[in-house]
Amino acid sequence: MTFDEARLHAWIATWARPAPLVGSSGHDAAVLAPTSGRPVCCTDQTVLGVHVEVDVAPRRFGAKAVARTISDLAATAARPHATLLALRAPQESSETWLRAVLDGARRRAEALGAPAVAGDLTCAPGPAQLSVTALGTLPGRRTPPGRDRARAGQVLLLTGPCGGSRARRHLVIEPRLAAGEALWRAGATALMDVSDGLGLDADRLARASGVRLVLEQVPIHRDARAAARTSGREPLDHALEDGEDHELLATLPVAAARRLLRDGLPGAPAAAVVGRVEGARRAQVGLWLDLAAPEECSDERARAPVRWRGRGWIHGASDADRSRPNG
Ligand SMILES: Nc1ncnc2c1ncn2[C@@H]1O[C@H](COP(=O)(O)OP(=O)(O)OP(=O)(O)O)[C@@H](O)[C@H]1O
Ligand SMILES: Cc1ncc(C[n+]2csc(CCOP(=O)(O)O)c2C)c(N)n1
Ligand SMILES: [Mg+2]
Incomplete structure (x- = not known):
């Protein structure tokens, strides 16, 4: 059997009734029970050949599409509530495959x-694609986190090591939901998930906030070291550029960060303070690296931070110009 909307609808109608739904199943729009907290929504497309290999196991395709969308709720300290799944696929797709994706x-x-x-x-026609829209709620009344809310004097926290996600991790994303909420409750103002590369996403956060973000250490995932053995690139560059880590970047007061790390950030045992936020004139805004260990640097100038000039994932950019998004 190939793509047949009627057959797929009939199969979907056999799914258990989702808890948030109070209106009719299979109606034109879903009516949900009221929730406490402020509504939050986000959407992400996951395309065969772009976000997953064309021969990916279909269940993994579906699972990744959902998890990467919900990671944006984690980056907003929101609690997941419901999702909508929009699947587009070519006629020749087998029904077994389509069902497995869904x-x-x-x-x-x-x-x-x-x-x-x-x-x-x-x-x-064209590559299959699953678009997932997630609805969530943000509890309380505190100002929502935003990538434009990093403030001078805060520290930068990262929930886990980065790099080498293509080997496996990008298919089994664990949205840092508990960590996101804990960070925000503890006073994080800027929050963001790392999808396009630690360097590029941190640079975006810095520019959105109008600050200079100084990265003092980069936790490198073992997958990044493994990737470097065959890629000819440094593990550090994998960590800064690969993306799809879905760790959270947060900026918050130093005392709050210390307290959180002492008590343990839920779901993020490898979380660490990785840098600092500085006020900056316009020309200094963005991500800077200050990675040298002090003992290796007797010369003070050797420790001068350098602007990050690496690459990240930018849709539409060719391999040649995918780097230096912001000049
Ligand atoms: N078609 C669009 N219409 C309105 N806003 C958009 C559109 N596309 C992107 N945006 C907004 O632009 C910003 C950046 O979008 P992007 O998809 O890069 O989000 P992201 O969180 O950085 O990436 P990811 O989804 O990989 O985590 C978000 O605020 C997003 O809502
Ligand atoms: C087949 C295949 N090719 C390349 C990649 C890598 N990749 C794709 S999109 C993206 C950034 C996040 O996407 P978005 O900005 O849409 O959230 C990255 C790092 C992959 N996972 N699979
Ligand atoms: Mg995001």
């Missing part, structure tokens, strides 16, 4: 606390 997505969504409440199916 089932992988549905199960991951359920496990992350955001059952799939609605969606859409489209048959069209």
Whole structure:
């Protein structure tokens, strides 16, 4: 069997009723029970050949699409509530494959606390694509976190090591939901997930906030060291440029960061303070690296931070100009 919307709808109708849904299943739009907290929403497209290899296991495709969307809720300190799944695939896709994509997505969504409440199916030539919209809630009244809210004097915290995600981790993303909420409650103002590369995303955070972000250490994932053995690139560059780590970057007061790390950040045992936030004139805004260990640097000038000039993932950029997004 190939793509047949009617058959797929009939199969979807057999799914268990999702908890947040109070309206009719299979209706034009899903009506949900009221929730406490402020509504939060985000959406991400996951495209075969762009975000996953074309021969990916279909359940993994579905699961990744959901997890990477929900990572944006984690980056907002929000609690997941529901998801919508929009699948587009070519006619020749087997029904078994299509069902597996949707089932992988549905199960991951359920496990992350955001059952799939609605969606859409489209048959069209070209690569398959699953677009996931997530709804969540932000508790309390505190100002929401924003990538534009880093302030001079804060420190930069990263929830885990980066790099080498393509080997495996990008398919099994663990959104840092508990850590995101704990960071925000502890006083983090800027929060962001690392999807396009630690360097590029930290640079975006710095520019959105109008500050100079100084990275003093880069926790390198063992997958980055493994990737470097065959890529000819440094493990540090893998950590700064690979992306799809889905760790959180946060800026917060130093005392709050120390307290959180002492008590343990939930779901993020390898979290660490990795840098500092400085006020800056316009020309200094962005990400800077200050990675030299003090004992290796008797000369004070050797410790002068250098501007980060690496690469990251920018859709539409060719390999040649994917770097230096901001001049
Ligand atoms: N088509 C669009 N319409 C409105 N806003 C958009 C559109 N595309 C992107 N944006 C906004 O631009 C900003 C950056 O988008 P982007 O998709 O890069 O998000 P991200 O969080 O950086 O990436 P990721 O989804 O990989 O975590 C977000 O605020 C997003 O909502
Ligand atoms: C087949 C294949 N090719 C390349 C990559 C790497 N990759 C794709 S998108 C992206 C950034 C995040 O995307 P977005 O900005 O859309 O959130 C990265 C690092 C992959 N995972 N699979
Ligand atoms: Mg994000």
